[in-house]
Amino acid sequence: MGRYRPVQVLLVDDSPDDVMIAQRAFRASRVVNELTIARDGHEAVELLRRASNPPELMLLDIKLPRISGHDVLRQVRADEALATLPVIMLSASQRQEDVTESYRLGANSYIQKPVAFGRFQEILEIFATYWFEVATLPE
């Protein structure tokens, strides 16, 4: 497709396998946006604050080493410069508490990591259509 405005996406996930799967799913769904990877919460926050070309959208896992995805989200929302950054939780958790807490802390969406790769790819396409085509991102 490639008709979207290129959007910098930050993926925060500590599992190298999951990162590879996500990258492949992005490729397979022809989402051409550049994917930056952070392997833990600290790295993610550093990247958001210091990058010369800062990410415009974050895909954030909950279960992360050191500081959890929820803590990252809390820090992001407390930071004036990052408060409006769209954050999409991408977690394997089906727990209602995790979902509720994510939205309470200001997540824009919650995607449950599907087990089957095919399904993951479909979801990414829906996600891309919404976030890169329908929604208007902050400048």
Added chain:
Amino acid sequence: MEAQDKPTRVLLVEDNPGDARLIRELLVDAPAWALELLLADRLQTALGLLTSGSVSVVLLDLGLPDSQGLETFLSVHACAPQVPVIVLTGLDDEAVALRALHEGAQDYLMKGGLDSGQLPRAIRYAIEREQAAQAIRENENLLRTVVESAPIVLFATDREGMISLCQGSGLGAVGVAGGALEGRSAFQVFGHYPDLAGAVRRALAGETHAVTTQLGDVAYQVHVTPARDARGLIAGMIGVATDVTERTNAEARLQRTIGDLQRKTSELESFTYSVSHDLKEPLRTLEAFSQFLLEDYADKLDEQARDYLERMGRAGVRLRQMIEELLVLARVGQRFEELVRVDMQELVRNVVSAMQVAVDEHGVRVEVDRDLPAIAGNVYHAEQIFGNLFGNALKFNRAAEPLVRIGVRSVANGRATFYVQDNGIGVDAEYHERIFQVFQQLHKREEYEGTGAGLAIVKRAVEALGGTVQLESALGQGATFLVRLPVWEAGRAARTQAA
């Protein structure tokens, strides 16, 4: 009555031969009465006869050569307290006779006025009275023994709350001697126990009720009831306190155990949930990369390599199903606090339409009763129950004209018995219990797909709703699952909506 068994032995203690003769004559004239008269002219002789023989009654002159006045009576009475004594007296010592009466003599007679009608009657009365008094004493003793040794406290007060009786071995537990509280005010004695004082007050106001109260280490359950006089007016109250310490402790232990079990069950469910969840993560990786291998290296893999990978893939799918079902099983075991009205007609309709594809594919005829009652439960559990049962009814059916019927067999005692019936392969009676265990399958995997968690989920969901499930089936005869669930009642609706 006694006369028929043995003769009445009358001991006449009289030192005046004239008086003795007179009395003998009066008694001999007595009609139809087997009577034996013993004579003693001294106290010592009398006491000897009393101790040796079975004397029925004593006619006692108080003035004897070896004893005088009241002393004479007291000696006789002390020697044989259960033998009635009639004091014979002259005109001059009626005062002494009255004192003897007070000390326990049955009667007194003026020697001057004796006649053949009065004397035998007086003797009979004295014996009867003594027997009656003795029966009362025996009853009293029996009652007292019972009360004193029973592990209770029995107490009574008058209308002002003054304790007239307080007995029972239960008193020992609080360090009070039997009878020690008698004569004191209940309100004062129970001053530090407002429950108890309140119970006495309510009983005196005419109320019968029970309180449980703690006195030191001892828990008492106290039943109080007003005591009424012959006119029905409240004359006081009676209380019975039972030591329920053991029971109270046992109940507390039971409550703790139930709490522990509930916590452990909930921990276990949450453990199952998170384990199942964590298991899915590596599975996702396995599935994804075996798929990548198939996609990226398709041209390099020969038939056998692809077969191996496909086998791995199928195992992955199966493992994922099992994990998903474990997750459902963990969740389905959790009870929902609030019961709501579940429209079973609608629920069953939804269950059937959700599986319409499978119904059409197998050409199954589905018949649903039109009068399914609403249940008190929740949609989640009900869907798990009927979804799985309906799914099984479709799956395990190779009949030429497959038929599934869903309906209600009976409604009684607040419970409805629903049935899900098929004309499928049926289940041998031997396996009726085992099929409700998780991952139990009776068939080879190639024959019927699935993991064998469905009926375990059904059972847990039914139990979470406080119901029961049971199977009626024989091999080759189809299967009927009976699910008993609480029906929705209007009164419950009001309560839930108010909450």
